[in-house]
Amino acid sequence: MLLLFKNKKTVPQRLLNYGFTECGDDYHYSTRLLDGQFEMVITVSKLEHVSATLTDTGSNEEYVLHLVPGSCGAFVGRVRAEYGKVLSDIAQKCFESDIFKSEQAQAVIQYIRSKYGDELEFLWAKFPTNAIWRRADNAKWYGALLLIPKNKLGVNDSTLCDVLNLRASPETVTELIDNKRYFRAYHMNKKHWLSLCLDGSLSLEELYLRIDHSYALAAKK
Numbered sequence: 188m189l190l191l192f193k194n195k196k197t198v199p200q201r202l203l204n205y206g207f208t209e210c211g212d213d214y215h216y217s218t219r220l221l222d223g224q225f226e227m228v229i230t231v232s233k234l235e236h237v238s239a240t241l242t243d244t245g246s247n248e249e250y251v252l253h254l255v256p257g258s259c260g261a262f263v264g265r266v267r268a269e270y271g272k273v274l275s276d277i278a279q280k281c282f283e284s285d286i287f288k289s290e291q292a293q294a295v296i297q298y299i300r301s302k303y304g305d306e307l308e309f310l311w312a313k314f315p316t317n318a319i320w321r322r323a324d325n326a327k328w329y330g331a332l333l334l335i336p337k338n339k340l341g342v343n344d345s346t347l348c349d350v351l352n353l354r355a356s357p358e359t360v361t362e363l364i365d366n367k368r369y370f371r372a373y374h375m376n377k378k379h380w381l382s383l384c385l386d387g388s389l390s391l392e393e394l395y396l397r398i399d400h401s402y403a404l405a406a407k408k
Contacts, residue, residue, distance in 0.1 A: 196285035197249040293383035329405035340370040349385040353401035
């Protein structure tokens with residue numbers, strides 16, 4: 188269950204708003220499960236480590252059967268479900284994605300947040316390093332952010348790179364693709380989308396311009 192927090196980082200104010208209390212280098216939160224039969228304590232360290240324990244309030248002993256893969260039965264299933272529900276809620280409300288670590292990826296995320304008010308959406312559980320932005324007015328995508336090896340773009344380099352997919356007119360796609368800064372779109376319609384590697388090969392000003400163009404194109408019916 189703690190894999191829910193992989194590639195995520197805490198937002199301290201969200202932890203406090205949720206009900207966590209700050210104690211030294213850690214944040215603590217406790218809640219009761221199954222009508223008070225168990226106390227669940229979640230600890231989040233400032234080093235981003237998350238731990239959770241269940242204590243049987245009747246015996247005051249730690250309960251661990253919900254963590255044993257082979258354990259089954261209706262009761263254990265209920266405990267496991269409630270335990271997972273709490274962790275999922277905390278992951279959603281108190282953490283944010285920490286997948287895209289390049290300076291340009293962070294700048295692009297902030298630019299879109301500030302100008303358009305949109306946040307990345309992670310739509311695919313099987314592809315946790317793929318996310319999209321969509322317009323609020325018509326739900327059309329205007330950008331995708333991916334963490335993939337550069338060789339997926341046809342480059343002889345297996346280094347992981349934050350890649351930005353943006354809409355562009357067919358004429359612009361043809362004009363810009365040089366396989367150095369602009370690439371044929373990865374996993375998108377290659378006639379109407381481009382891929383850009385966020386490795387410094389393009390200036391932020393040019394990236395922002397392309398984002399604005401993509402946003403405008405997504406407004407069309």
